[in-house]
Amino acid sequence: MGVWRWRRNPLRRRTDLFEAWVAFAAAVCVLVVAPAVGWAAGLRVDGTLQRAASEQRHERYLVPAVVVRPSPEQAVDAEADPAAQRQTPQRTRIVASWTAPDGSSHQGTVPAAEEPPRPGDRFRIWTDTHGRLVGQPLDPASASFHAVAAGLAAALVIAALVETVRRLVVRRLMHRRYIRLDRAWAQAGPDWGRAGAGS
Known part of the structure; x- marks a missing residue:
C-alpha cells in the first residue's frame, strides 16, 4: 500500500x-x-x-532402592488436614534405602514409585556419584x-x-x-x- x-x-x-x-x-x-x-x-x-x-547424563545414575517404611511426615500431614490432601493429591512419600555408585549406603525420604508402597518393594531413583538425590537428567x-x-x-x-x-x-x-x-x-x-x- x-x-x-x-x-x-x-x-x-x-x-x-x-x-x-x-x-x-x-x-x-x-x-x-x-x-x-x-x-x-x-x-x-x-x-x-x-x-x-x-x-547430567554422565553425572547422574539410576540406582535401585528398597522401600523401608512409610514416611512419618506423611502420616502427620494426613492427620493434620485430610481435606487439603483431597484437594491437592500428592504422591505418597516413603523412607527408602539405596547404595550409591561409589558404594556408600544411604537412607532418605523419597516419593513412592507405586501406590500403595509396601516395605520391601524395589524401584529406581536418580542420584549423583555420592548417593545424593538428584532430578532426572535433561532429555x-x-x-x-x-x-x-x-x-x-x-x-x-x-x-x-x-x-x-x-x-x-x-x-x-x-x-x-x-x-x-x-x-x-x-x-x-x-x-x-x-x-x-x-x-
Missing part, C-alpha cells in the same frame, strides 16, 4: 517518502533479521542445553524443544520491537504533518474566500 509514496507525485511529501522507507526497513527486519536472530538464539540455547544434558529432545521455544521467543521479541519503533516513527511523522498543516492553514485561513486575496 505504501508503494505510491515512491512514485513521483506532486502531492508526495518528503515525510511520505521517509515513511515508505521506514516501512520497507521494518518489513526487512521482520522478515529477515528477526528470523535470523531467532535462529542464532535457538542454536546458542540448544548448544548450551545439549552440553548440560550431556553433563536431548526436551533440550531441543526448549531451544526452539527460545528461538521463537527471540524472533517475536525482535519483530515486536521493530513494529513498535515503526509505529512510533509514523506517529511522530503524523504529528509533524499536522503541525505543518496548522501553520499553513493559519497563513491561508484569514484570507480564505476573500476577493483579490489570491485564494
Whole structure:
C-alpha cells in the first residue's frame, strides 16, 4: 500500500517518502533479521542445553532402592488436614534405602514409585556419584524443544520491537504533518474566500 509514496507525485511529501522507507526497513527486519536472530538464539540455547544434558547424563545414575517404611511426615500431614490432601493429591512419600555408585549406603525420604508402597518393594531413583538425590537428567529432545521455544521467543521479541519503533516513527511523522498543516492553514485561513486575496 505504501508503494505510491515512491512514485513521483506532486502531492508526495518528503515525510511520505521517509515513511515508505521506514516501512520497507521494518518489513526487512521482520522478515529477515528477526528470523535470523531467532535462529542464532535457538542454536546458542540448544548448544548450551545439549552440553548440560550431556553433563547430567554422565553425572547422574539410576540406582535401585528398597522401600523401608512409610514416611512419618506423611502420616502427620494426613492427620493434620485430610481435606487439603483431597484437594491437592500428592504422591505418597516413603523412607527408602539405596547404595550409591561409589558404594556408600544411604537412607532418605523419597516419593513412592507405586501406590500403595509396601516395605520391601524395589524401584529406581536418580542420584549423583555420592548417593545424593538428584532430578532426572535433561532429555536431548526436551533440550531441543526448549531451544526452539527460545528461538521463537527471540524472533517475536525482535519483530515486536521493530513494529513498535515503526509505529512510533509514523506517529511522530503524523504529528509533524499536522503541525505543518496548522501553520499553513493559519497563513491561508484569514484570507480564505476573500476577493483579490489570491485564494
